[in-house]
Amino acid sequence: MFPSVPATRPAPPAPCGVPPFAPLRVRGGGRRFRRVLRGRRRALAAGFALASAALAASGMGGGKGAAAVAGDAPPGPEQRRTVRLVSAPVRIADAATVGLLRPGDRVDVIAAVDGSSGARVVARDVRVAQVPRGPGGTSFPETGMGPGMGDGALVVLSVERDTATALAGAGVSGRLAVAVSRRA
Template identity: 65%
Template sequence: MSAPVRIADAATVRLLRPGDRVDVIAAPHAPPGGEGGARVVASGARVAEVPRADGDSPDAGALVVLSVPRATAATLAGAGVTSRLAVTVC
């Protein structure tokens, strides 16, 4: 299944190419003065597409399309609402 995911750091997304494998890490938006724990929400996801930037500000992150199982796509969608997402290249 294809899952579009907004990664917080647009510069990191520019390093990705279709076929790369990434882990997606979610860092919850912590309340002021609080700490949130980061967690891996997808392991070894294949980069399917890196859409061209659409003029969003760098603070808005960047979109990447990952090929993942259906359950992982749902997890990514939920994490994207409550957390900032980052990737590490496998």
Template identity: 70%
Template sequence: MSAPVRIADAATVGLLRPGDHVDVIAAVGGDAEAKVVARDARVAQVPHGTGGGWPSADGAEAVPTGDGGALVVLSVGRETARNLAGAGAVGRLAVAVTHAG
């Protein structure tokens, strides 16, 4: 299934391309330790906007969110999609590229 995920750092999203694989890491409030909420998720799409976004790997702009983050669409299983939605609702999400597509 496709899961739209808001990543806190728009510049990081700008480095992603469809086909890349990422781990999604959540940092919640004052927790000292971040946790991986999705492993080796495939980037399905990096939506692009106009104006104000960070440049993406293909030269377009990543769609910014109101707090400086950006959207990426990941292909994941149903349970992982639920985990991502829950983690994104209570904390900030980051990605680490596991391998480029």
């Protein structure tokens, strides 16, 4: 029906290999890239510093200035105070009590002054951050660190800085105990 049409396409070239060549080494490009990054870091740091200064000047930083403007009202969800917590290692007099604790538990720390029958609560509802364990899973009782220092066991609490100072003072002047207020 149709007459045969001759092939008008040229034949493909024969395969050939890629000739060997030495690797390319571009010099000086890294310095230029580092210079650009350094400039961007400086600009970013300057921007953060400017934003921080603007927030501090406007009173939007959440400090005491914002609460004073609001008429000393209790802080609401939008005015919550940010609390900085620190880790406070505390030696509890009764090592067996520390063996019952685990990270996440909430405890009250009670101080009994040596030679006195009274006791006072040093910290309320603080979180146990860590219960260091010695070899064999024990919680470091009897460390032999000197007279009066080897009794009890160590526990690390997550507390505010002021509470950490009070705990350190109470630990030096007397013996500390814990009462579990909530389990994790």
